[in-house]
Amino acid sequence: xxxxxxxxxxxxxxxxxxxxxxxxxxxxxxxxxxxxxxxxxxxxxxxxxxxxxxxxxxxxxxxxxxxxxxxxxxxxxxxxxxxxxxxxxxxxxxxxxxxxxxxxxxxxxxxxxxxxxxxxxxxxxxxxxxxxxxxxxxxxxxxxxxxxxxxxxxxxxxxxx
Numbered sequence: 701x702x703x704x705x706x707x708x709x710x711x712x713x714x715x716x717x718x719x720x721x722x723x724x725x726x727x728x729x730x731x732x733x734x735x736x737x738x739x740x741x742x743x744x745x746x747x748x749x750x751x752x753x754x755x756x757x758x759x760x761x762x763x764x765x766x767x768x769x770x771x772x773x774x775x776x777x778x779x780x781x782x783x784x785x786x787x788x789x790x791x792x793x794x795x796x797x798x799x800x801x802x803x804x805x806x807x808x809x810x811x812x813x814x815x816x817x818x819x820x821x822x823x824x825x826x827x828x829x830x831x832x833x834x835x836x837x838x839x840x841x842x843x844x845x846x847x848x849x850x851x852x853x854x855x856x857x858x859x860x861x
Contacts, residue, residue, distance in 0.1 A: 705820065708860055716822035723821040724784050724811075730764035731756050739798050740767055747809055757839050764788065769798055779827030780804075784819050793827075800826070800861040805861070828861065 705716055729752040736741040738754045743765070750765065759766075766789040773791050774781050779791040780801035790801035804824060812819060835857065837845065845853070 703809065705811065705822070707804060707824075709805070711824045711826035713825040714822070716820050724786055724788060724819045726750075726819065728752055728762065729754075731760070732765040732767065733757070733759045734767040735769045736767060736798055739795065739802055740765075742799075743802050743805075745814070747806060749809065760826075766790065767798055767802070768792070769794060774825070777831075778828035779825070781824075782822070782824040784808075785820050788819070797827070799858075800828075803859050804859050823836055826861075 701704070705714075706771040707714070713856050723853060726749050732740045732743065732750065732755050734757065737755060744750045744755070753765070764787050766787065767791070768791050769795060770791055771793045774793045774797065776797075777793055778796045778800065780790055782801050782804055783789045783791075788805065790798060790805065792798035792801055804826065807820075808819065835853075837850075837853070839845070
């Protein structure tokens, strides 16, 4: 059976290969280098595989996850580049792009058992088609969601970038 990587929405550029000798294996502990501590904490909170990782703002070169905002490397607003080789690197134009890159990584992590507990070697570049994205909730028939329901809807939709 061929392995397939399912990502929603489909990235603008996606190159990947799965071979036993390529990609990354996630260890039980390691380092997350970041320029945005809030997003690194979000990744640790949402993905149990990174809960024992230490967040650092000074790169030593041996960090497993790199989360970096650099508008000169990726010029598209809210865009990001995700690379997985021996480690995971997400470079984004801004904090929003970094968040979207983390959401793509989370989609990949959900499929890791499908890939024999190894992350495939890959390169993704993506950015939104529209500057403003939203939904409409119909509350005209006495079904008004409470605040907790609205927050959970926003959380789920943010995973789809």
